[in-house]
Amino acid sequence: DAGVIQSPRHEVTEMGQEVTLRCKPISGHDYLFWYRQTMMRGLELLIYFNNNVPIDDSGMPEDRFSAKMPNASFSTLKIQPSEPRDSAVYFCASSRTLTEAFFGQGTRLTVV
Amino acid sequence: EDQVTQSPEALRLQEGESSSLNCSYTVSGLRGLFWYRQDPGKGPEFLFTLYSAGEEKEKERLKATLTKKESFLHITAPKPEDSATYLCAVRLTTDSWGKLQFGAGTQVVVTP
Numbered sequence: 423d424a425g426v427i428q429s430p431r432h433e434v435t436e437m438g439q440e441v442t443l444r445c446k447p448i449s450g451h452d453y454l455f456w457y458r459q460t461m462m463r464g465l466e467l468l469i470y471f472n473n474n475v476p477i478d479d480s481g482m483p484e485d486r487f488s489a490k491m492p493n494a495s496f497s498t499l500k501i502q503p504s505e506p507r508d509s510a511v512y513f514c515a516s517s518r519t520l521t522e523a524f525f526g527q528g529t530r531l532t533v534v
Numbered sequence: 535e536d537q538v539t540q541s542p543e544a545l546r547l548q549e550g551e552s553s554s555l556n557c558s559y560t561v562s563g564l565r566g567l568f569w570y571r572q573d574p575g576k577g578p579e580f581l582f583t584l585y586s587a588g589e590e591k592e593k594e595r596l597k598a599t600l601t602k603k604e605s606f607l608h609i610t611a612p613k614p615e616d617s618a619t620y621l622c623a624v625r626l627t628t629d630s631w632g633k634l635q636f637g638a639g640t641q642v643v644v645t646p
Contacts, residue, residue: 426577453632465578465621465636478630513577520632522568525577 426526428514434532440502443529445514446495451524453517456489456499459528460510471497504533536561538624540637547644550611555620555640558604563627567605568634569598571618578621581607612644 427446435441447454455470469479474491482489486505491497501508511530515523537560547553557567566585570578582591584600591598595616597608607620619641623634 455632464638465623467633467635470630470632472632478633481633515577517632521583522580525579527575528577 426514426516426524428512428526428529430529431527432530432532434534435504437505437533438503439533440500441504441508441531441533443499443512443514443531445497445499445526447497447514447516448518448524449495451516451518452494453520453523454491454497455513455515455517455523456497457513457515457525458510459513465513468499501531504531506533509533536624536626536628536635538622538635538637540620540622540640542640543638544641545643547609547612547642549613549644549646552608552610552612554609555607555642556604557607557622557637559624560603561624561626565625565627565631567600568623568625569596569605569607570621570623572621572639573618581620609642612642614644614646617642617644 429444452473456468459465468481469489471491489499509532511528513525513528515525517523539558541556566583568583569581572578582598587602589600595610599606619639621636621639623636
């Protein structure tokens with residue numbers, strides 16, 4: 423298996439623009455997680471899904487952020503409108519059992 | 535307030551010089567404690583899960599232990615390839631099962 427695949431790897435956008443991050447989890451993994459990592463706040467869980475259903479979105483910072491999982495092999499995290507403080511590395515991870523999670527390479531987002 | 539604190543923030547070791555990293559937690563209820571390593575520019579990689587005080591897990595030169603207040607990650611005779619940031623995370627009884635709260639990490643550099 424190729425592991426968790428995220429795209430794009432890097433994204434630079436202007437403030438106010440819509441940003442969409444994409445993730446393909448490992449096949450057979452029922453859990454999918456979206457994390458954000460910054461120097462100031464470290465690694466934070468934004469939202470996670472089980473069998474394509476959102477379970478806990480308490481980490482989503484505000485209504486500008488939304489996440490979807492239309493099927494078992496694809497998820498998106500959208501920020502609209504984007505702001506400079508959204509600049510971070512966004513990780514997607516997937517898991518079969520919740521004992522361990524496999525992370526993707528991340529998307530480095532810069533909002534200017 | 536639930537807190538996860540890792541120390542030291544950074545650690546520089548000579549190859550072969552054993553040491554320990556600390557993860558202390560002040561939480562209302564612990565379901566599990568997790569250790570991950572993260573290489574620069576990559577997503578975290580799972581190492582261990584510990585569930586109860588007294589539990590120990592080993593993998594190559596790494597050994598994780600858990601008490602009621604803290605966890606230690608012991609690195610025995612480290613090699614340069616052990617250089618990474620080591621993250622601990624807790625799963626709380628007050629959170630949903632998939633949610634982990636991460637510490638800020640310990641950056642380890644092992645020099646030849």
